[in-house]
Amino acid sequence: xxxINFSNPTRDPDVRGTDRPAAPRSGDLRWDIIELLFFAYRDxxxxxxxxxxxxxxxxxxxxxxxxxxxxxxxxxxxxLDVLRITKQSLGRVLKQLLDEGxxxxxxxxxxxxQRLLFATPKGxxxxxxxxxxxxxxxxxxxxxxxxxxxxxxxxxxxxxIDQDDPDKVLEVILKPAGAxxxx
Amino acid sequence: xxxINFSNPTRDPDVRGTDRPAAPRSGDLRWDIIELLFFAYRDxxxxxxxxxxxxxxxxxxxxxxxxxxxxxxxxxxxxLDVLRITKQSLGRVLKQLLDEGxxxxxxxxxxxxQRLLFATPKGxxxxxxxxxxxxxxxxxxxxxxxxxxxxxxxxxxxxxIDQDDPDKVLEVILKPAGAxxxx
DNA sequence: AAATTTATGTCAGCCATATTGACGTATCTT
DNA sequence: AAGATACGTCAATATGGCTGACATAAATTT
Numbered sequence: 001x002x003x004i005n006f007s008n009p010t011r012d013p014d015v016r017g018t019d020r021p022a023a024p025r026s027g028d029l030r031w032d033i034i035e036l037l038f039f040a041y042r043d044x045x046x047x048x049x050x051x052x053x054x055x056x057x058x059x060x061x062x063x064x065x066x067x068x069x070x071x072x073x074x075x076x077x078x079x080l081d082v083l084r085i086t087k088q089s090l091g092r093v094l095k096q097l098l099d100e101g102x103x104x105x106x107x108x109x110x111x112x113x114q115r116l117l118f119a120t121p122k123g124x125x126x127x128x129x130x131x132x133x134x135x136x137x138x139x140x141x142x143x144x145x146x147x148x149x150x151x152x153x154x155x156x157x158x159x160x161i162d163q164d165d166p167d168k169v170l171e172v173i174l175k176p177a178g179a180x181x182x183x
Numbered sequence: 184x185x186x187i188n189f190s191n192p193t194r195d196p197d198v199r200g201t202d203r204p205a206a207p208r209s210g211d212l213r214w215d216i217i218e219l220l221f222f223a224y225r226d227x228x229x230x231x232x233x234x235x236x237x238x239x240x241x242x243x244x245x246x247x248x249x250x251x252x253x254x255x256x257x258x259x260x261x262x263l264d265v266l267r268i269t270k271q272s273l274g275r276v277l278k279q280l281l282d283e284g285x286x287x288x289x290x291x292x293x294x295x296x297q298r299l300l301f302a303t304p305k306g307x308x309x310x311x312x313x314x315x316x317x318x319x320x321x322x323x324x325x326x327x328x329x330x331x332x333x334x335x336x337x338x339x340x341x342x343x344i345d346q347d348d349p350d351k352v353l354e355v356i357l358k359p360a361g362a363x364x365x366x
Numbered sequence: 367a368a369a370t371t372t373a374t375g376t377c378a379g380c381c382a383t384a385t386t387g388a389c390g391t392a393t394c395t396t
Numbered sequence: 397a398a399g400a401t402a403c404g405t406c407a408a409t410a411t412g413g414c415t416g417a418c419a420t421a422a423a424t425t426t
Contacts (some may be wrong), residue, residue, distance in 0.1 A: 002369095024278065026259050028318075029314045029315060029318045030317070030321045030322065031253060031314065031316040032337065033321050033336070033337065033340070034249075034314060034317050034318070034321070035249075036337060036341060036344070037223075037224065037340060037345045038226060038246070039340075039343075040220075040340045040341075040343035040344055041224045043343060043344050043345045044220060044343055044408095046267075046345075050327070051299075052330035054328070055363055056251060056336075058411065058412075059412090060411085060412065060413090063221070066217075066218075067412095068219070068331060074373060075373080076373075077372095077373065077374085077377090083415090084225065084385095085412085085413065086413075086414060086415080087327065087373095087374075087375080087376095088375095088376080088377090088413090088414075088415085089412060089413055089414075091374090091375070091376075092411095092412080093412085104207045108288035108373095111372090111373080111422075111423070112421080112423085113372070113373045113374065113421065113422045113423070114373065114374080115373080115374070115375095128212070130216065131212045131213075132212060134213070134217050135211075135213045135217070135264060135407060137343060138216050138217070138343070139213065139214040140342065140344035141340075141343045142339065143342075144338070144342075145335055145338065145339060149332070149335040149339075152332040152333065152335050152336065153216070153327055153336055153339045154216065154219060155327070155328065156325065156328060156336045157216070157219035157220060157222075157223045157324075157325050157331075158219060159198065159227060159323065159325075159326075159327075160221075160222075160223035160227055160321070160324045161222045161226050162226045162229075169190070174216075241382060241383075242382095242383090243382085243384090257404075258402080258403095258409045259403060259404090260401095260403085262401065265368065268383085268384070268385090269384075269385065269386080270403075270404080270405095271384085271386085271404095271405080271406090272383060272384050272385075274403090274404070274405075275382090275383080275392095276383085278404095285414080291402095294393075294394070294401090295392080295393060295394085295395045296392065296394070296401070296403065297393095297402070297403085298402080299401065343375075365419095
């Protein structure tokens with residue numbers, strides 16, 4: 001098992017005596033940005049992950065709490081669209097957040113089948129704490145970037161998102177700033 | 184359980200007759216960029232996830248294959264640093280990739296305990312396919328951004344990464360372009 | 367009014383991916 | 397020879413996904 005059949009010793013001229021990873025290869029692919037996105041996101045969510053441990057929560061709880069906080073009165077169905085998970089998966093984390101008092105439900109005004117979700121003050125506190133950590137990182141990352149550059153970053157991130165997503169939350173997000181859900 | 188004790192009906196003036204998610208709240212936190220990062224990354228990795236299904240692989244396989252491809256001769260220990268997972272988790276994924284011929288190991292030249300990892304042609308093909316999908320998305324997102332703006336985006340992403348990470352791969356990545364691992 | 371659809375919740379079971387801790391072996395370093 | 401290192405593996409466990417089935421209440425359609 002531990003033996004290696006490396007029958008083509010000519011294809012990796014990068015490995016000489018040093019046994020260190022070779023320099024990245026180039027090409028017509030955006031390897032650099034692919035990797036930057038990986039590391040940036042890894043460390044970005046890492047901030048919150050560390051904090052969440054203390055509460056016995058995971059990343060899923062954070063996502064739910066975040067969107068409920070940001071879009072008060074969000075329906076369960078909306079949350080499913082946004083998070084792209086199944087009802088069952090959402091159910092577990094949502095139940096915890098409800099039981100532990102981070103979120104409350106209220107029956108819809110028009111449609112009494114709906115359970116509209118709201119963050120409690122306890123939930124607000126936690127989500128603000130987590131967003132604070134992430135904001136610190138973002139603010140630091142934007143420190144040497146001027147306002148126009150910040151717009152460019154936003155533009156890039158917006159354009160990375162599927163535009164054909166029939167998602168209420170995304171409608172709001174993808175609209176140019178200022179056009180916030182005014183009916 | 185389904186009953187709701189919402190004892191403070193005055194705290195959500197956003198919910199009127201419409202029962203639609205309210206507009207996002209503002210404040211001193213970078214909610215906009217936090218959300219953009221979430222959606223951008225969700226859709227970015229979604230491209231590869233869809234393709235990986237056909238191979239019976241998951242995101243973890245992609246990550247391993249990606250970094251082995253990019254840094255030929257990567258050691259197992261390096262991979263653990265980069266992916267921030269445990270040896271056991273990596274073990275399973277790596278074993279599959281080895282068994283199915285996407286990656287090969289070779290004993291280190293200097294240190295024969297090491298198992299240096301290389302992508303096979305089969306592995307190269309798959310990783311290039313996945314990177315192609317992601318590159319398409321990135322290229323599209325950068326379409327209307329000029330070269331200076333693209334540098335700004337890179338600068339932002341780089342600055343989002345933990346700078347104090349004693350990681351060989353990151354050393355390479357975080358160095359200003361051009362200074363690629365030249366000893 | 368009855369039938370259908372919708373929004374939500376829940377149960378049972380499965381899978382992928384992560385965890386910690388322990389141990390074994392080969393190899394390098396001292 | 398002793399200890400540290402690189403790697404592999406085993407056992408047990410947790411989280412967070414999944415599918416499919418089913419139940420209920422409420423809205424909508426017929």
